[in-house]
Amino acid sequence: MSPERPFPGSEVPLQAGRMTQGIGRRGGQVLRPTGPWSEAVHEHLRHLEAAGFDGAPRFLGLEGHREVLTFIDGDVPVDPDWRPGTVQRLPAYARSEAALVATAALVRQLHDAARGFRPTSTEYRFVPHPPRQGELVSHGDLGPWNTVYRSGVPVGFIDWDAAGPVDPLVDLAAAAWEFVPLAPPEQLRAAGFDPVPDIAARLWLFVGAYGPVDRSVMVAALQQSRLLAAERIKHAPVDAAEAAEALEHVSRELRWLHSVRSHLSR
Structure with a gap:
């Protein structure tokens, strides 16, 4: 493996992500399967490291068909009962206003670190092209399940x-959802909020912590x-029925957004 020697010790399986199986931890390292998009991702991670962004794992090298990354220690609020088209149950710490504000600040740090990045490898998984005018390279799946x-x-x-x-504003919006x-x-x-909060207030608290946005x-x-x-959704590892439910879930989200648009805009 290059550029760093493997951490001695046995490998322990980690809980699979929403789209990736076969993840393991070996001491302070994480080993994950690679794909056609991995070279582009590794270049992005190297850029973030050089830019001083501490909120991403460091790319250490390859071992066969697996990438080796640094392990970020902490808690990841994974809901084992989550399925595409359902809501994720969140622990109390992930529902707090303090966590909400800190998350927005971390997203802003990520965006600031990514500005000016001009990748040479652009075979990204879902959008295999260079950043266009006004775009930057970002995480692509920001959510509590991918947050430590x-x-x-x-x-x-x-x-x-x-x-x-x-x-970047669409990325911020996806994170807000x-x-x-x-x-x-x-x-x-169902996500664990009791009492139910003022969603507009939480939205603008989140956006305000990121920075001024109309x-x-x-x-x-x-x-x-x-x-x-x-x-x-076409890329998700789901069957036809699960894909249909996921699409229906997005449809429900859009109809709900339309119904509260004026409230959110005030």
Whole structure:
């Protein structure tokens, strides 16, 4: 393996991600399967490291058909009962306003670190092209399930297989859907919120922690992010019935967004 020698010791399986199986930990390292997009992801991770962004694993090298990354220690709020088209149950620490604000700040740090990055490898998994005008390369699947928390505060994002070019406001909007999260009251209760919070207040707390964004522009980006989410369902490891449910879930999200648009824009 290059450029760093393997950590001595046995490998321990880690819980699989939403789209990736066969992940293991060996001491302070994580070993994950590679794909056609991995070279582009590794270049992006190297850029983030050079830019001083601490919220991503470091790419250490390859071992056969697996990549070796640094392990980010902490808690990842994975819901074992989650399925495409369902809401994720969140632990208390991931629902707090402090975590919400810190997550937005971490997303801003990520975007700032990515600005000016001009990749030479662009075979990204979902959008295999260079960043276009106004785009930057970002994580591609920001959500609590891909976030490491330490003492209730997010410290890093993991599982970068979906990285690729995106409008930064659409990326922020996609993160808002998952971290606020944006959902009707019954889904918020299912996620663990009791009492149900003022979603508009949480949305603008999140956006404000990222930086100044016009509210009408942000609401439009919320819609655009759901349309992109629908496009990506074709890549998910699901059967026809699960794909249909995931598409119906996005449809419900869009109808809900339309019903609360004026409330969110105030």
